[in-house]
Amino acid sequence: MAKVFLKNATKIFGKTVVAVNNLTMQIPENELVCLLGPSGCGKTTTMRIIAGLETPTSGRVYINDQDVTDLPPKKRNISMVFQLPAVYETLTAYENIAFPLRCQNQPREKIKKRVGELVELFEIRKEDLETKAMRLAVSDRQRISLAHAFAIPRNVYLLDEPLSNLDPKSRTDLRIKIKQIQKRIGETLIYVTHDQSEALTLADRIAVMHEGKLLQYDVAENVYSNPTNTFVGWFLGNPGMNFVDCVYIRRDGKRLLDAGSLKYEIGDIKGLDEGRELMLGIRPENIDVSQTKKEGWIPCECTYTEVIGNRLLLHLQVGDIVVKAKVSADLPVSENKRVWMNFPSEYVRLFDRKTKNTIS
């Protein structure tokens, strides 16, 4: 159990490649925090800095208020799991799991009991225990690396895309396991992933990274519902948030977001000057669509329909503006038909067009 604090951590590879750019974040104890972002965003480097596998070019790392920046990995009492299962190929599954316990010279009986617990926890098949790790399937080997990582209490558990290489069935199984275990043992877990679904499934708190920078760090619900930046709004969700360029204006005593062919009435927003260039953001699943005319709703044309799994994605066009709305597959909408859409005000988010940051 430990909290982790990164203070102005920067990592520059070579002379010019800034992998992590002045990152400050506090990871509270007993939480599952996901570092989320596309390939190359610096999430793995951040995790490696916490682990001690990389030394930050500048900035400090603290575990439980102790400055560990210059401590080697093995002195930090952490464990790690990687995308590719790291197991001792020539040892049996049992020996692999027991290894960290043996290193502590624990008595044989105690080791046996603990391995038994872990085998049950990760649903490792009993018949696999005496099999050499190299003969097992990838997903079974990953179960063993996880059991190995959780064998003895650590300050922090670091998991780097541990499920990315698995088949969908094992991935779902192990997602359930990891979440259950973290809830049960209540430890600090840092989980790196590029998959927003995985982050929203597992994390108490999500740190969204992009080009080495920390864009948003908040509880999972907030990152999804109140993105601080258009990138975050786009990256989470399938498809991501819609953005419509607009200008804040007043007309006939009303306050409007003027997007040319679309005008959206909005309440008074303090500190927002008339003429300010904005982007209106709304998630596809939050747009209401009707086949019949409704007062105050926006008339538009459905130009394209796409099936996503058991949902329907509509491309709705007004003038030169296109937004995507995700609706039930039962809705009998066809292409090139007039429909009406509504943006419920509780789901509308505003962003500055230049900085791409949210306006509160």
Place this chain on the structure above:
Amino acid sequence: MPEIRLKNINKTIEGKEILKNISLRIEDGLFTCILGPPGAGKTTLLKIIAGLESLATGEVYFGEEDITDLSPQMRDISMVFQDFALYPHLLVYENIASPLKAKRMPKKEIRKKVKEVASFLGIDRLLDRIPKQLSGGEMQRVAIARAMIKEPKVYLLDEILVNLDYKIREEMRSELKGIAKKMGRTIIYATPDPLDVLSMADRVVVLHKGIIEQKGSTKEVYTHPKNIVVGGYFGFPEMNLVDCVLKRKNNKLFITTDELTIDISEFKEKLKERKEKEVILGVRPENMNIATEAVQKRGNNLVKGEVVLGEVIGSDTIVHVKIGKDKIKIFVPRIYRVPIGEKIWLHFNTRDIYLFNRQTGECILG
């Protein structure tokens, strides 16, 4: 453009039967998915169409023409593989141009065609890079561009989205569907992922252990699976399946499990010829709901369970629920963060159920 017909195809590789008596008509100009788990024989089937696998028995027709013995180069077909297979040392431009160079087309013409295809796929700005400098999605587009430049009548795509990051995969699905629509060519796409089929395909062929279990329009096969192999596999998330017993009592019809009894007398007529008692109840996750209080009060078709995990997929949530020994999935069309261990009531409509014979797997209702 002609249709493709496969007639009585058998294929054995190293003593293992990969495809068993496959006969199939692939309609011209449509997007057809070959859906099946790993090892079903999907890739082998594509390779046979491409001419990359020889045949001991069976025939392949392109329209009226028997092309069984025609070499791959002579078939008007392009195949794109899962691992892209780009030339790592060549520029993107050269990668795309390679099939035309092999045909010794004049340079000027090649340049024109590469530019056209690249702009069609939105990769014109990448032409001077080498594959290493591209993202997964970009590499995939280059591979598609290289296939397109030959202007084949038929495209064979083998699990081409599997290796991409989640977000890019989602975008590529929508893009690929758009590209297919614009080109109007025949596309045969092999995949283990039902979402690919639901999102892109006009037609689906469900392949399982070398046998075609069912073929037809995507909607038809989804709504009316012939058997439990198709019903259980083709869906996202997969259909919930629970062992049940069919009972007749007082002129009424019930299915019962340890946890609940459901009155399905509405299907009495439909099922009156059926003799089996042991059945499997199938309910798709999108047809299950978390019961509101009002529904709970009515009290029909309700079953209590414990939440195992709320798994977010895109902007939807699959709630995994434990009911007795069974594990059930519910599809919730929004982000729904439900605490682990929470007790919830589940509800479904009998009109949405499927029943399968437990011995034969045949679909008897749905």
